[in-house]
Amino acid sequence: MSDATATEPTGGHTKDLSRARDMILCEDVSKWYGDFQALDKVSATIKEQEVVVVLGPSGGGKSTWIRCINRLEIHQEGRIIVDDVELTNDLRNIEQVRSEVGMVFQQFNLFPHLKVIDNVSLAPIWVRKKPRAEAEEQAMALLERVGIPEQAHKYPGQLSGGQQQRVAIARALAMEPKIMLFDEVTSALDPEMVKEVLDIMKALALSGMTMMVVTHEMGFAKEVADRIMFMEEGQIVEVGTPTHFFENPTEDRTKLFLSQIL
Amino acid sequence: MAGFGIGSEIASVAATATVPITAPPETPKLPPREWVKANLFSSPFNSVLTVVSTAILLTLSWNLLKFIFNPIRQWNASATNLRLLMTRAYPEEQYLRIWVCVAIILTLAGSSMAVWRTGSAMPVTGLGRKLLATGALLVLLALLAPFSAGATVQWLLAALVVAAVGEALRRTGGRGETERTVSTLTLQVVALAGLVASLWVIPFGHHSYIPKRIPQVMHEPGTVALSTKLPWTIMLVVVVAAYFGGVLLRDRLAENALRVTLVVLWLLAPPVLVYLILRDPDFDMGHVIGTDIPIFLAYAVLGSTLLLWLTRPSTGEIGRIVAALVLLAGFATFLSPMRMVLRLDLLLLATFALAAPTFAGGLRARKRYTGAWLVLLGVMSWLITSINTASTVRVPGGFFIGGLAITLMVAIFTIVLSVPLGIALALARTSSMPIFRLLATWFIEFVRGVPLITILIFFSIMLPLFLPRGMHLGEVAAVIIGFVLFSAAYMAENIRGGLQSVTRGQHEAAEAVGMTTAQKTVFIVLPQALRVAIPPLVGHCIGVFKETSLLAIIGVFDLLYMARYVVPGQTEFMGSARESILFVIPIYWIVCSRMSKASQRIEQRTGLGER
Numbered sequence: 102m103s104d105a106t107a108t109e110p111t112g113g114h115t116k117d118l119s120r121a122r123d124m125i126l127c128e129d130v131s132k133w134y135g136d137f138q139a140l141d142k143v144s145a146t147i148k149e150q151e152v153v154v155v156l157g158p159s160g161g162g163k164s165t166w167i168r169c170i171n172r173l174e175i176h177q178e179g180r181i182i183v184d185d186v187e188l189t190n191d192l193r194n195i196e197q198v199r200s201e202v203g204m205v206f207q208q209f210n211l212f213p214h215l216k217v218i219d220n221v222s223l224a225p226i227w228v229r230k231k232p233r234a235e236a237e238e239q240a241m242a243l244l245e246r247v248g249i250p251e252q253a254h255k256y257p258g259q260l261s262g263g264q265q266q267r268v269a270i271a272r273a274l275a276m277e278p279k280i281m282l283f284d285e286v287t288s289a290l291d292p293e294m295v296k297e298v299l300d301i302m303k304a305l306a307l308s309g310m311t312m313m314v315v316t317h318e319m320g321f322a323k324e325v326a327d328r329i330m331f332m333e334e335g336q337i338v339e340v341g342t343p344t345h346f347f348e349n350p351t352e353d354r355t356k357l358f359l360s361q362i363l
Numbered sequence: 364m365a366g367f368g369i370g371s372e373i374a375s376v377a378a379t380a381t382v383p384i385t386a387p388p389e390t391p392k393l394p395p396r397e398w399v400k401a402n403l404f405s406s407p408f409n410s411v412l413t414v415v416s417t418a419i420l421l422t423l424s425w426n427l428l429k430f431i432f433n434p435i436r437q438w439n440a441s442a443t444n445l446r447l448l449m450t451r452a453y454p455e456e457q458y459l460r461i462w463v464c465v466a467i468i469l470t471l472a473g474s475s476m477a478v479w480r481t482g483s484a485m486p487v488t489g490l491g492r493k494l495l496a497t498g499a500l501l502v503l504l505a506l507l508a509p510f511s512a513g514a515t516v517q518w519l520l521a522a523l524v525v526a527a528v529g530e531a532l533r534r535t536g537g538r539g540e541t542e543r544t545v546s547t548l549t550l551q552v553v554a555l556a557g558l559v560a561s562l563w564v565i566p567f568g569h570h571s572y573i574p575k576r577i578p579q580v581m582h583e584p585g586t587v588a589l590s591t592k593l594p595w596t597i598m599l600v601v602v603v604a605a606y607f608g609g610v611l612l613r614d615r616l617a618e619n620a621l622r623v624t625l626v627v628l629w630l631l632a633p634p635v636l637v638y639l640i641l642r643d644p645d646f647d648m649g650h651v652i653g654t655d656i657p658i659f660l661a662y663a664v665l666g667s668t669l670l671l672w673l674t675r676p677s678t679g680e681i682g683r684i685v686a687a688l689v690l691l692a693g694f695a696t697f698l699s700p701m702r703m704v705l706r707l708d709l710l711l712l713a714t715f716a717l718a719a720p721t722f723a724g725g726l727r728a729r730k731r732y733t734g735a736w737l738v739l740l741g742v743m744s745w746l747i748t749s750i751n752t753a754s755t756v757r758v759p760g761g762f763f764i765g766g767l768a769i770t771l772m773v774a775i776f777t778i779v780l781s782v783p784l785g786i787a788l789a790l791a792r793t794s795s796m797p798i799f800r801l802l803a804t805w806f807i808e809f810v811r812g813v814p815l816i817t818i819l820i821f822f823s824i825m826l827p828l829f830l831p832r833g834m835h836l837g838e839v840a841a842v843i844i845g846f847v848l849f850s851a852a853y854m855a856e857n858i859r860g861g862l863q864s865v866t867r868g869q870h871e872a873a874e875a876v877g878m879t880t881a882q883k884t885v886f887i888v889l890p891q892a893l894r895v896a897i898p899p900l901v902g903h904c905i906g907v908f909k910e911t912s913l914l915a916i917i918g919v920f921d922l923l924y925m926a927r928y929v930v931p932g933q934t935e936f937m938g939s940a941r942e943s944i945l946f947v948i949p950i951y952w953i954v955c956s957r958m959s960k961a962s963q964r965i966e967q968r969t970g971l972g973e974r
């Protein structure tokens with residue numbers, strides 16, 4: 102019942118993904134913290150160019166799952182395959198996956214000792230081995246894309262939360278990732294800054310990026326998601342298009358969750 | 364597009380620069396009388412405290428001044444033995460070498476000041492206030508000190524002039540729309556120029572000690588000897604010229620490249636100055652051509668090939684294994700007797716081999732990396748050769764230099780060498796590899812459990828017994844090694860504190876963009892950790908500088924030893940220990956207070972823009 106591929110996306114605003122290839126494949130992924138099981142046989146497939154929003158109550162395991170996908174957490178059972186590379190203990194696989202998967206965090210986690218432009222260009226220079234001039238040019242272009250080229254030579258601490266989060270998105274994009282992971286990226290922002298970040302994420306989704314988004318922004322989920330996955334107690338409880346999910350959910354737990362938040 | 368980007372960037376910078384956020388409300392300045400009332404006499408208890416502590420302070424300064432100006436004080440003991448206190452018995456005819464060293468250091472210092480843009484603007488009113496306070500202090504001292512009536516009047520006059528200039532500046536500085544400022548660098552140069560000029564004008568007297576068979580003390584009236592004032596004048600010119608040279612370079616070359624070059628030069632300076640310039644090795648050309656150069660060439664060829672291969676992005680996992688093998692081979696060489704150069708060169712190669720994947724990339728990057736290794740190898744070979752070569756500078760007994768020079772030398776070598784070692788130990792102690800963690804923890808805990816003196820004695824007496832046959836280590840080198848190990852253990856703990864302050868989010872963010880552990884450590888973790896560790900690290904460096912005085916116990920003629928035993932031991936100055944000690948106290952204090960000032964400045968700088 103937790104097999105995500107079972108439900109085909111049917112929403113009117115979705116792209117035709119039926120022939121797209123699998124970008125992320127999770128098979129019976131389980132993870133324990135000590136005795137506590139945080140993920141319980143999570144299985145899901147995420148297609149190329151698909152935007153998946155993960156919803157669920159606090160402590161449901163959303164962060165744990167999304168962090169397993171670039172191996173910030175280590176799963177103990179099951180398989181995770183990202184762009185045909187399986188995540189095992191092999192360092193080379195991990196480095197390859199991480200350089201293809203961008204991640205944006207709730208707390209921004211910008212490097213406070215580096216200027217904005219260096220935050221963005223550091224990894225392309227050292228991980229992708231790009232010449233500095235080219236990396237900086239690309240960084241400027243990305244900063245322009247997220248709307249803050251004028252902040253390039255400031256330090257992160259001199260920016261507002263929303264601006265910092267936009268830099269974090271640019272930093273992830275600078276690695277030219279195939280997949281972007283977002284873990285509650287607007288939760289630490291003041292309400293008036295939420296929109297500027299969500300707008301960038303929408304634009305990114307429209308550009309065809311494969312995205313996995315953990316969020317509590319229901320509006321964003323309705324508008325942008327191709328599919329919504331609902332997680333509780335380490336399991337994927339329900340999967341469906343936004344229309345299906347918000348208008349006639351089948352599971353009782355989903356209904357309860359929706360009744361609490363809407 | 365790009366033009367637009369740059370234009371808007373400039374516009375926004377200009378906007379932030381010129382549109383001031385509404386100025387903070389000014390805290391009203393109290394007139395002096397009310398300030399005194401509010402701060403010193405606010406309550407009866409406070410008034411009593413103020414009166415009592417003022418009385419204590421006055422008595423103390425009066426007694427100190429009485430001690431200093433007592434006619435039986437032999438202040439010319441320090442003046443006469445200045446050279447002894449600075450460099451011990453460094454031969455007079457070779458003294459040019461010392462001045463060359465000072466000039467090199469000043470050149471580096473001057474150009475670094477320009478390149479790092481040190482110095483700030485000081486409001487003229489602030490300067491005036493400082494001068495006023497200095498004048499007031501001078502008046503007080505002149506009144507307290509037991510001068511002759513004539514001298515008192517002279518000093519009072521000088522003090523009043525200083526105070527008057529200060530007051531004038533204070534009044535004029537605040538006028539006008541914007542506050543006028545002067546650069547602190549200008550002030551420093553003016554002050555230094557004043558000091559140097561005073562050598563030419565004021566009759567400090569010419570004191571010198573002539574160590575013939577019968578030591579002779581010379582006193583002549585007039586200004587100081589030409590051999591003092593001329594070099595110092597040249598030094599002033601050198602530092603100013605270096606500053607302007609630095610400004611020129613800064614505006615023409617890439618600033619980052621310039622900074623890296625300067626840091627490298629600073630790191631190279633201590634060994635080059637001590638072992639090449641001061642010590643002047645007497646190279647044996649036959650040995651150099653027959654042995655040293657072939658060894659260098661062999662390593663250069665083999666190492667370059669290896670590194671060029673290792674830095675190819677396609678080399679992959681085999682490269683890491685090969686690098687680890689080179690490291691193992693480097694350690695294994697210690698099991699069999701051979702030249703130290705061979706071992707050290709191999710260890711250097713292993714370090715570069717291990718770091719190679721991080722610097723992998725295009726042909727240019729690979730060539731640059733290999734080039735850096737070649738340069739380092741060359742410098743190291745040169746240094747090892749010169750350390751192993753006898754010196755032409757012959758000095759009776761002990762090391763060829765002493766006094767303040769050796770105090771500074773030991774302190775600088777210890778600090779420069781123990782920082783990287785401390786970082787390595789701290790990283791090992793926090794690493795995920797149990798064997799590293801265990802070794803580092805044992806080492807740190809062991810060293811911290813043993814008194815420094817024990818370690819110094821061990822290294823000066825015992826270490827030579829443990830060395831492989833044929834290897835000779837000068838006593839000072841042995842002591843420095845002991846000092847470095849001791850200091851590194853403490854530094855490691857300070858740095859570990861810094862490492863722990865780097866949040867998990869920082870590690871994750873670095874990992875999430877695909878950095879390797881080495882890249883994460885170098886670019887993300889260490890810079891933040893070191894920034895946090897700067898205050899305790901500088902505190903530790905100050906400690907190291909002061910602890911060099913323990914060297915006296917194992918018979919090194921450091922500054923304190925000269926002041927405590929050597930100078931008071933001369934027949935002319937019998938029992939002048941108190942004067943000598945009082946003379947070296949300000950020297951120690953100046954160096955230490957400079958270090959702590961520098962630390963504050965670095966903290967402010969690196970703290971720029973952080974939360």
Ligand SMILES: Nc1ncnc2c1ncn2[C@@H]1O[C@H](COP(=O)(O)OP(=O)(O)OP(=O)(O)O)[C@@H](O)[C@H]1O
Nearest residue numbers: 134137139157158159160161162163164165166285
């Ligand atoms: N490092 C850890 N050690 C022990 N337990 C952990 C750890 N990290 C997470 N957990 C537990 O795992 C469960 C899932 O946590 P997770 O952070 O994935 O939840 P979440 O769905 O992201 O919640 P939220 O919406 O609050 O972010 C929680 O019960 C949490 O307490």
Ligand SMILES: [Mg+2]
Nearest residue numbers: 163164165285
């Ligand atoms: Mg979470």
